[in-house]
Amino acid sequence: MIDIPAPCRLRLDGAALVANWQTLNRMSGRAACGAAVKADGYGLGATGVATRLATAGCRDFFVATWAEAQALAPLGLSVSVLHGVRAEDMPAALAGFARPVLNTPAQIARWREAGGGMCDVMVDTGMNRLGISADDIAAGLIDGLAIDTLMSHLACADEDSPMNEMQRTRFAALTGRTAARRMSLANSAGIGLGEGYAFDLTRPGLALYGGVPRDDMAGAIRQVVFPEAQVLQRRMVRAGESVGYNATWVATEDTEVAIVNLGYADGYFRAFSNQGVVYFDDAILPVIGRVSMDLIALDVGAAPNLAEEEWLVIDYHLPSQSRLTGMSQYELLTSLGTRFGRPVP
Numbered sequence: 654m655i656d657i658p659a660p661c662r663l664r665l666d667g668a669a670l671v672a673n674w675q676t677l678n679r680m681s682g683r684a685a686c687g688a689a690v691k692a693d694g695y696g697l698g699a700t701g702v703a704t705r706l707a708t709a710g711c712r713d714f715f716v717a718t719w720a721e722a723q724a725l726a727p728l729g730l731s732v733s734v735l736h737g738v739r740a741e742d743m744p745a746a747l748a749g750f751a752r753p754v755l756n757t758p759a760q761i762a763r764w765r766e767a768g769g770g771m772c773d774v775m776v777d778t779g780m781n782r783l784g785i786s787a788d789d790i791a792a793g794l795i796d797g798l799a800i801d802t803l804m805s806h807l808a809c810a811d812e813d814s815p816m817n818e819m820q821r822t823r824f825a826a827l828t829g830r831t832a833a834r835r836m837s838l839a840n841s842a843g844i845g846l847g848e849g850y851a852f853d854l855t856r857p858g859l860a861l862y863g864g865v866p867r868d869d870m871a872g873a874i875r876q877v878v879f880p881e882a883q884v885l886q887r888r889m890v891r892a893g894e895s896v897g898y899n900a901t902w903v904a905t906e907d908t909e910v911a912i913v914n915l916g917y918a919d920g921y922f923r924a925f926s927n928q929g930v931v932y933f934d935d936a937i938l939p940v941i942g943r944v945s946m947d948l949i950a951l952d953v954g955a956a957p958n959l960a961e962e963e964w965l966v967i968d969y970h971l972p973s974q975s976r977l978t979g980m981s982q983y984e985l986l987t988s989l990g991t992r993f994g995r996p997v998p
């Protein structure tokens with residue numbers, strides 16, 4: 654096979670990734686700080702992210718599925734599978750490279766019958782997503798299980814909602830009522846609610862990768878992902894001419910335009926049309942016209958020296974680009990396509 658460098662690539666700032674984890678670890682107070690690396694490390698590459706964070710001192714990792722856990726198995730880390738165990742998952746679950754987060758009475762029964770060992774348990778405290786109820790616990794549903802972590806998940810931690818305190822109170826009421834070694838409630842946004850939400854272990858995902866779930870965390874979190882793409886063609890578009898599909902941008906004066914290797918297939922969606930911004934050194938280059946499947950056009954009037962085959966940095970500052978496009982920061986991160994080269998952070 655010939656090594657063919659991609660025409661778009663992700664620059665991953667590994668130092669920023671580690672700094673974000675250290676910040677979240679500090680904000681977690683006495684609680685340990687883990688890392689959610691599901692969805693391939695939110696799109697950045699789970700193996701690279703987990704390796705880097707483990708070196709920094711992170712000890713607890715969370716994925717959604719057993720396939721994701723298996724991909725991390727060679728690293729020998731402590732991994733929890735948030736979606737628990739379906740019947741189809743049992744061979745993997747009994748292989749011992751991760752432990753399930755049991756979410757339902759059926760999953761608990763399955764785990765007991767198989768003589769499964771250490772597990773985690775999810776209890777629902779008001780989100781009504783995954784988890785057994787506090788009543789199930791009171792009725793003895795998890796008695797006798799070897800439980801590492803009892804966890805719950807906050808519905809509204811990115812807002813100042815009364816739900817937060819309600820869920821925290823319901824969860825705290827379970828302290829000492831189970832055999833769990835540890836309790837864990839907070840995701841990234843939950844860490845921002847204060848140490849009262851940290852319990853024994855926190856589970857940030859988004860903020861590790863540069864997402865800012867609450868405005869009050871903006872100063873503390875660094876950008877980690879910098880998509881870059883290459884110029885294919887530079888052209889002059891005369892006043893009155895249009896650019897791109899459906900001619901949504903029309904030149905009001907003669908305009909220098911660059912066509913760049915990036916589009917829907919890379920996760921650069923339609924919402925960036927006539928809105929996105931790209932940088933060449935200090936020059937700010939607006940996206941003009943509609944994003945194509947694999948291409949965008951830029952007004953490069955501010956970069957007279959920009960040549961074909963030069964590399965540009967796409968503005969992918971998550972909170973601001975989320976506001977700009979109406980896409981969530983999670984959607985932005987996890988949409989970055991497979992054509993990007995993904996270096997180890």
Ligand SMILES: *Cc1c(COP(=O)(O)O)cnc(C)c1O
Pocket residue numbers: 689691735806839840841842856857858859860
């Ligand atoms: C995804 C997930 C997290 C991480 O959430 P972020 O908002 O990305 O910090 C934590 N806990 C559970 C149960 C999750 O599903």
